[in-house]
Structures are given as C-alpha cells and as structure tokens.
Amino acid sequence: FNNNIFIYEKIIDSIRILNENNKFSNSQFLIAVGMCNFEIFQQKISSKELILPENVKLVSFAPQTEILKRASLFITHAGLNS
Numbered sequence: 001f002n003n004n005i006f007i008y009e010k011i012i013d014s015i016r017i018l019n020e021n022n023k024f025s026n027s028q029f030l031i032a033v034g035m036c037n038f039e040i041f042q043q044k045i046s047s048k049e050l051i052l053p054e055n056v057k058l059v060s061f062a063p064q065t066e067i068l069k070r071a072s073l074f075i076t077h078a079g080l081n082s
Contacts, residue, residue, distance in 0.1 A: 005040055008033050008058075009050070016053050027072075028055050032062040 018024045033041060038060035044050035068074055
C-alpha cells in the first residue's frame with residue numbers, strides 16, 4: 001500500500017471527520033508517506049487540491065523510535081521496521 005496515496009488520503013479524510021466531531025481536534029497526527037508520495041502530496045497541497053487539517057503533519061520519513069517515546073497511539077502497517 002506504500003505507493004497507494006488513496007490510503008493516505010482516506011486517513012486524512014478520517015482525521016478531518018473526527019476533528020469536525022470534536023473527537024481528536026486537540027490531537028496531533030504525524031503521517032509518514034514516503035519520499036515519492038511526499039512529493040505528490042506537496043504538489044496537491046501547493047495546488048490547493050488537498051487542504052490538510054491543522055493537526056496533521058505529513059513527512060517523508062519519521063524516526064519511529066523517537067516518536068514512540070512521546071506518542072499516545074501508534075498505528076502501523078506492521079512492516080519490517082514498525
């Protein structure tokens with residue numbers, strides 16, 4: 001699923017819906033999408049095709065060990081390094 005940006009877009013849409021219902025509007029979300037996908041998302045954001053919720057940050061790579069030290073929740077695809 002790594003190259004399927006549809007999955008990431010659904011995650012972002014789900015966060016948007018949760019924010020609208022005040023479920024997670026005070027939470028911060030970090031989504032690591034990979035380098036190729038990151039460039040695609042940067043273009044979508046620049047062209048206003050995609051507007052990220054304020055509490056979502058997209059990155060190409062995230063240091064999982066460091067994030068786990070501070071995270072309340074970690075969702076993974078259960079890959080080799082997760």
